[in-house]
Amino acid sequence: xxxxxxxxxxxxxxxEAVTLSVSDRVQLINRLVEAGITxxxxxxxxxxxxxxxxxxxxxxxRQLNQAVGVRFAGLVLSAKGMERAMxxxxxxxxxxxxxxxxxxxxxxxxxxxESLGELVPLVERAKTGHRGVTAVIGTAFGxxxxxxxxxxxxxxxxxxxxxxxxxxITLADTTGMANPGQVRNMVEAFVEQFPDVPLGLHFHNTRxxxxxxxxxxxxxxxxxxxxxxxxxxxxxxxxxxVGNVCTEDVVHMFEQMGVDTGLNLDGLLAAARFAQEKVxxxxxxxxxxxxxxx
Amino acid sequence: xxxxxxxxxxxxxxxEAVTLSVSDRVQLINRLVEAGITxxxxxxxxxxxxxxxxxxxxxxxRQLNQAVGVRFAGLVLSAKGMERAMxxxxxxxxxxxxxxxxxxxxxxxxxxxESLGELVPLVERAKTGHRGVTAVIGTAFGxxxxxxxxxxxxxxxxxxxxxxxxxxITLADTTGMANPGQVRNMVEAFVEQFPDVPLGLHFHNTRxxxxxxxxxxxxxxxxxxxxxxxxxxxxxxxxxxVGNVCTEDVVHMFEQMGVDTGLNLDGLLAAARFAQEKVxxxxxxxxxxxxxxx
Numbered sequence: 256x257x258x259x260x261x262x263x264x265x266x267x268x269x270x271e272a273v274t275l276s277v278s279d280r281v282q283l284i285n286r287l288v289e290a291g292i293t294x295x296x297x298x299x300x301x302x303x304x305x306x307x308x309x310x311x312x313x314x315x316x317r318q319l320n321q322a323v324g325v326r327f328a329g330l331v332l333s334a335k336g337m338e339r340a341m342x343x344x345x346x347x348x349x350x351x352x353x354x355x356x357x358x359x360x361x362x363x364x365x366x367x368x369e370s371l372g373e374l375v376p377l378v379e380r381a382k383t384g385h386r387g388v389t390a391v392i393g394t395a396f397g398x399x400x401x402x403x404x405x406x407x408x409x410x411x412x413x414x415x416x417x418x419x420x421x422x423x424i425t426l427a428d429t430t431g432m433a434n435p436g437q438v439r440n441m442v443e444a445f446v447e448q449f450p451d452v453p454l455g456l457h458f459h460n461t462r463x464x465x466x467x468x469x470x471x472x473x474x475x476x477x478x479x480x481x482x483x484x485x486x487x488x489x490x491x492x493x494x495x496x497v498g499n500v501c502t503e504d505v506v507h508m509f510e511q512m513g514v515d516t517g518l519n520l521d522g523l524l525a526a527a528r529f530a531q532e533k534v535x536x537x538x539x540x541x542x543x544x545x546x547x548x549x
Numbered sequence: 550x551x552x553x554x555x556x557x558x559x560x561x562x563x564x565e566a567v568t569l570s571v572s573d574r575v576q577l578i579n580r581l582v583e584a585g586i587t588x589x590x591x592x593x594x595x596x597x598x599x600x601x602x603x604x605x606x607x608x609x610x611r612q613l614n615q616a617v618g619v620r621f622a623g624l625v626l627s628a629k630g631m632e633r634a635m636x637x638x639x640x641x642x643x644x645x646x647x648x649x650x651x652x653x654x655x656x657x658x659x660x661x662x663e664s665l666g667e668l669v670p671l672v673e674r675a676k677t678g679h680r681g682v683t684a685v686i687g688t689a690f691g692x693x694x695x696x697x698x699x700x701x702x703x704x705x706x707x708x709x710x711x712x713x714x715x716x717x718i719t720l721a722d723t724t725g726m727a728n729p730g731q732v733r734n735m736v737e738a739f740v741e742q743f744p745d746v747p748l749g750l751h752f753h754n755t756r757x758x759x760x761x762x763x764x765x766x767x768x769x770x771x772x773x774x775x776x777x778x779x780x781x782x783x784x785x786x787x788x789x790x791v792g793n794v795c796t797e798d799v800v801h802m803f804e805q806m807g808v809d810t811g812l813n814l815d816g817l818l819a820a821a822r823f824a825q826e827k828v829x830x831x832x833x834x835x836x837x838x839x840x841x842x843x
Contacts, residue, residue, distance in 0.1 A: 435764045
């Protein structure tokens with residue numbers, strides 16, 4: 256059994272030229288949930304002047320169909336974002352920073368240490384408010400500005416969040432620099448240091464290695480993967496960084512391998528077609544083009 | 550160390566709408582060799598009325614720069630093709646059939662058994678003419694018309710060719726139906742049955758799993774992979790089957806993993822740009838678009 260955390264409505268749409276209406280964002284999420292998705296990164300509590308595609312997270316949350324067993328997460332980069340998140344209906348808080356300071360400065364206008372100092376204390380706040388907390392550590396597999404990112408920095412950040420009470424860690428390959436050998440090594444080192452911590456992986460398909468990296472993570476024991484419907488996404492601050500790994504392609508891979516995802520592939524393909532229509536360009540989805548293996 | 554067998558000039562170009570001139574085909578192959586490629590499926594001895602893109606293999610072979618340590622292979626589907634191959638300068642003969650009869654009927658107008666009866670005796674002919682012989686067994690991971698293909702049929706065909714003296718076997722996922730779990734199982738079973746036989750793998754990226762399948766084959770011990778520059782290719786008889794796994798993407802993956810390929814990535818990218826210009830459409834290459842990991 257593998258769990259997909261659907262990040263298309265957030266990491267996907269935030270990098271699209273077309274800004275979807277709140278109603279379209281809600282419809283997309285509802286379609287994903289109908290296809291069996293139980294965890295969605297639905298919104299982002301960032302400055303709407305900077306990321307206009309993510310405006311009105313509170314309104315998105317209000318309009319969503321609440322379904323039993325489904326958890327909606329909101330991204331938080333700062334204490335200010337946390338205030339808004341706690342006033343909204345999100346089930347989970349995704350506290351995000353980049354292990355690379357050069358990248359974090361562009362993404363959050365703070366050094367990695369400054370973000371840690373600001374975000375770590377928010378874990379307790381979230382927990383007392385009965386929200387789940389995942390710490391997402393970006394550029395964990397490399398930084399387009401700094402190159403290699405040391406495992407020590409990544410694990411130090413993870414430890415800080417875990418010591419404060421975070422429920423889970425996601426290691427994110429923000430700009431698609433990971434390779435499958437590195438993924439296995441990183442996961443094995445993580446599991447050795449944090450044996451009982453739920454670990455998720457977040458990959459981009461920038462250099463065509465998204466599925467290979469997911470497979471490598473699976474072999475190393477990971478059972479939770481971020482993916483984006485239609486392969487939507489990227490990163491506005493990383494030129495040429497193409498989309499996240501594509502939900503329907505990853506789910507199709509696992510299905511073919513006989514690994515249960517609990518998801519309905521036809522439903523996902525319908526959601527991908529809806530997303531494709533709304534973003535107004537062909538999406539980077541192999542299974543949408545070629546169809547599943549007959 | 551991993552060896553790439555470059556199949557773009559054959560499996561790639563044969564499925565393009567634009568037919569390249571002999572001179573352009575020769576230039577493409579020479580550029581690939583300059584980038585370090587030592588094994589190229591350069592030509593195909595099929596009926597030029599059926600596959601016009603592959604016309605004049607003899608002339609392509611005549612015009613190629615001969616380089617020490619580089620082997621040029623020609624594809625052969627029939628005894629008639631073999632006659633032509635033996636009169637040409639190819640170093641290696643790739644004897645090709647599909648394990649699925651439904652597919653082989655479309656591709657070679659023969660049942661699998663008929664092709665075996667015709668091709669197996671050609672092994673001796675090639676060996677006495679001092680040519681290398683690889684038997685390529687297509688639809689080894691599934692057939693778009695028949696669905697699952699039994700391992701027994703695939704291994705029976707392999708055994709027939711090996712008993713006749715073939716040097717190597719390539720298992721080909723002709724229409725992109727393989728998944729990484731299946732690849733590992735298949736390779737492990739093959740190695741158990743044929744422990745000392747050089748094994749190559751040939752994948753298409755139809756459903757986005759090309760790199761994952763290469764990685765899975767590598768983990769299972771395979772060190773020879775077919776790949777196509779710019780991800781050119783597909784199969785004219787399999788609708789929606791997109792290109793082969795992309796040479797520069799696969800080489801980039803191995804480089805990032807610290808696995809030597811003996812190839813020059815910049816040279817491959819230059820060859821991919823040349824191919825892209827000649828086929829007159831954007832090719833399916835991630836590293837060409839995004840650039841290598843910095």
